[in-house]
Amino acid sequence: MSIIQAQHIMLNDPAHVRVAYEPKYSHGSAFINGTYVDLDNAAIPMSDLGFTQADACYDVVSVSKGYFFRLEDHLERFESACTKFQLTNPYTKKQTTEILTNLVKQAGAKEAYVWWAVTRGFMPDGGDRINPNAYENRFYAFVVPYVFISNDEQRARGIDLLVSKQFIRIPPEAVDPTAKNFHWMDLKLSLFEANTANKEWSVLCDASGYLTEAPGSNIFLIKDGVLYTPDSGCLEGITRKTTLELAKEIGMPIHVERVHVEQLLNADEAFLTSTAGGIMPINTVDDTVLGGKAGPGELTTQLHNLYWTKRWDGWLGTAVDYSTPANV
CATH class of the missing domain: 3.20.10.10 (D-amino Acid Aminotransferase, subunit A, domain 2)
Incomplete structure (x- = not known):
């Protein structure tokens, strides 16, 4: 028995190849705190604590042959991570699913790497740093063509x-x-x-x-x-x-x-x-x-x-x- 050449199939089999998409989404699509953009124009504010202090949790789900794999498991794990780090996803599980699905469609990707995160956001006014409820947590997500650690x-x-x-x-x-x-x-x-x-x-x-x-x-x-x-x-x-x-x-x-x-x-x-x-x-x-x-x-x-x-x-x-x- 030999190893299935999964990467070759994903890139060449008609059931796996990318569907039509706008050229600006050629590198992928993103969602930045309420706004859909192409990946090349996606950015987070420099003062977001997710950037300055690695204060965030994230998850990654994959799509292959047009199917999210174990999406519910990933969403549940993400909710658990938010709880452990005292973060709050500003979107419900249903809304998060809709955002991720929209990004996959924008990218036209049947083989996709789907990433999303919630950050602590910005330092609260008044310097109330020790109260997790004083922060406005932020949501970010992006989709790119499927990524292999090993080819x-x-x-x-x-x-x-x-x-x-x-x-x-x-x-x-x-x-x-x-x-x-x-x-x-x-x-x-x-x-x-x-x-x-x-x-x-x-x-x-x-x-x-x-x-x-x-x-x-x-x-x-x-x-x-x-x-x-x-x-x-x-x-x-x-x-x-x-x-x-x-x-x-x-x-x-x-x-x-x-x-x-x-x-x-x-x-x-x-x-x-x-x-x-x-x-x-x-x-x-x-x-x-x-x-x-x-x-x-x-x-x-x-x-x-x-x-x-x-x-x-x-x-x-x-x-x-x-x-x-x-x-x-």
């Missing part, structure tokens, strides 16, 4: 992963990783560390050497046919949730628990999961070829292909009606 070629051979030696993940006691947030410096610097070591992606541990997550993605490993993934220190990813369901569907035993980095180094197979790429096989970890055999493992390949096949059949999808114009 077809990388997924077909498996990526080369680095376990960061220089950085650990921000502890949950400092910033709750289950609320998707802008605090990416540890993740970003670990990617630069990976680049210096000629690796393609990174993963971070906690201070005790237990795996947490990779930049923008969760991590899984397979040993003796059993699936393992960390139970803490990481985002409760929607693709992570999907992968656990798919593993159960094919009868794989599952362990969601603390996972030490040594288990990853001794794994038979491993992969990352993300809205930006789905299931992404790992070939090597710190130059160790997993399972002693180069390339994606059999079970990883099965999960990868099942993920895309079921998605394109409309599983857990919300269809976008491109025949009606965006309501802007």
